[in-house]
Amino acid sequence: MENKKRDIWLVVSLVILALYSVFMIYPLSILFKNAVVTQEGTFTLEYFVRFLSRYYYFSTIFNSFKISLCVTILTLLIGIPLAYFYNMYRIKGKTLLQIIIILCSMSAPFIGAYSWILLLGRNGLVTNFLKTFLGIKVPSIYGFGGILLVLSLQLYPLVFLYVSGALRNIDNSLLEASENMGCSGAKQFFKIIIPLCIPTILAAGLMVFMISFADFGTPLFIGEGYRTFPVEIYSQFMNETGTDKNFAAAISIIAITITTIIFLIQKYINSKFKFTMNALHPIEAKEIKGVKSIFAHIFCYGIVFIAYAPQLYVFYTSFQNTSGKLFVDGYSLNSYVEAFSKVGRAIKNTFFIGGSALTLIVLISVLIAYLAVRRNSKLNKFIDTLSMVPQVIPGSVIGIALIIGFNKPNFTLVGTFIIMVIALVIRRNAYTVRSSVAILQQIPMSIEEAAISLGTSKLKTFFKITVPMMLNGVISGALLSWITIITELSSGVILYNYKTITLTIQIYTYVSRGSYGVAAAMAAILSTVTILSLVIFMKVSKNKNFMM
Template identity: 50%
Template structure:
């Protein structure tokens, strides 16, 4: 009996509480989604799946989304890997500025870039008019090509950030050994450098693929009839012709299956590249010289300049004069005045309130999961960790629909409240902080905790006063990234929000849909200002050359 009591301590109770939370707020909603997908009017039915695969319009959306995600992933790798290689292996001028701008590009809301490119390359866009004035053929930003273009500029920095860490961990002696054996230049890069970084390449590719596949805002704004999975789910759930929960749930299940298959394929591919590297002789960046140096600088700066152009243009447009949708000459604060009449204050308050509450929940749970997995690893705790990572492979729209199906009826009627927004965002963005906290926990020697316990400190007190402060940098890094992703969340929020719970990102989207572009620019500018503030905090706690996402 005493042995059982010894085994069941405060941490066992924490494990059971966390398991109960995830079962109730994640597993239960997913279960309701599955039930809704296969039951119609209380009768088991697969008619929704038959309808989906019976009409090309529906099942084509799968191929469209997968095609977009694959092309975006490949192009992001093709430009992200060379960018990171030049940054890691050469002392580029202004290299820190380049990385900061890269971070800023990827930390903004995805659809804001789409909106900006509409202003630049849309039918009446600034660049479109300029090209037309020269008598040259214009380029359309709408459709497949536009979606890919916008997403690549948004997501390639993820590859850069991932690859910076991978290149930093390469032992230079391996490259020198390859060169001594006659393997030089591109051949060495392909056969040695790429092989050593393949696990990171696959991990970055998976993240880009998932982000692209789950993106709702970009296809919704510039798709122009090019059907994608997230937009299809949204239209079925909140379409103009009424809601079809049964069909939307079935479509959501298919989306989860598709992303799960991609996730498994990535895991299988990664398992073929398992090895350990000890970077005893890290890479010493060289000074770029000659024509090659010019090309490196040109490639990096032009790429970042194009990626940053939409955000700079949005800030400019927030101060331009508009008469409804028509751009007028001159600058003023009229757009900001109009935004104040369009729920600006409420959007800012809701954004900050929801973000702070969600972040507090994420930090507490992520730290507890990290401790349980690293210090008290067992079947239960690893199961909790696995369940908490499920949203990593689930589009935000699926999370939103699941929560509505689970919590739209009494006594669990949370829909239309800030509470359900917090639940959705905490579920969606937990992996950022939990992975970072776990990595930080692994670096803390267990002997420090044992010393505190030997001096009579209770386990919980030792954890709070000693372990958590030592995890500080890892927790803060992950928390800031979670905070940014919460601020810029779109795909789940667009299903869950109403006027009382509207946020800056959702106000931006609503203003774009309504055609009030100047007001939309104001909401987007303030969102970017919050993102920049988060980036400053993140870089304060993170060595710029050791940035991780």
């Protein structure tokens, strides 16, 4: 009987491995084959040579690296001090501040680009105001500077959340000891706190780098002539004058190689700084007064206001009247009426496709987490690693791989809801897996052993005891997965058709056409769904401190 029970978990491992093999490893292997095999079936490196030998193409890698590196540095410069002030001092309105910080990161990056265009574009609100009343010409929002601005203000919350989690693991006795030795203030920040947070800072930096490297919505909208790597992948695959799938496959393989190398370098560096901390006496926020208090509040609220103001302006413009592509005087609900009349399918698809993907993500993630933590073996470690692989692969590459892999005469998934769900599960599963693993590692094995010793089967113990105890971690990861699901663009824009279009993709198409009023209403609807998701999470989990 014991062997049979063990076999049940082995079967679970093999089923999950089979799913990853069919829906991730197989499409990526077909993608690789297309990159090195011509249409006639002969081996070639022509597509790689074409990309690497022509500056027109190769420069996109340099541009993406430049953007990603600058965004990473800027988000660290914003996010680390923000987390420090927030956790070390008593900032007024902390709960509201944290909610807004989280909301800054929970919209699709291209919506951020669209928002900034409304403010600082050629006919933007701030642009016209400064030009008309002060005679000041605002620097162009388009190009490198605009991409850097949008992505930095979109991604700094990730650094804030990561570093906040690390700060809460620092024992206050360490800081008290350093203060007794004359190390306080800025010196303590750089000599004690930063070194203790290095592993977390590296992890946050990698996350920001990967997201900004893989994003194509922002540079597509606001980059104009500044071409980036993901945009080039998308352009080659979706080119209206003729698709070169083999060349697009080769560029995709280069993207996977680059991001994997960066990931491995970060893992190596992180291993050099690896240590554990246990905060028996967590940091307590201190009261601050005078100049320091004024500076801390201005810094925190100033950053948050600048980052969230464009989204507030989108809400505002959604109520403005429009004439063609222009906003005109007067307010009404016309944009919402038109939006709801046109996006009924998109809203339905968003919840149906997203809900289906989230259900599968929760189920698979809980099983993977249990296998990785409680059934530690080489097979389960490999499965855990497979769940992380999509984190370092641009979404457009996943989309291209799925199209190439499942567009066969006898096995066609392209154009169906199923392929959209598969893409979302592959892309967004890691958030719930990591969160579930983290919470399960904190649950003593002795609780499960006690249930088993009382005659409960292992499977019943898993579902009746372990899963309920994991609930907070699962909900936390599921929220992140859900938010990224409903704002997913990079893989969806390649995979969708008129039957499977989602709200995010619908917004993208309307912004592309210049229908800004309807786009603003749709973006406001999506933001409202995001806010409600966050509120529901906080109510269900009864947790006011949302951390990575």
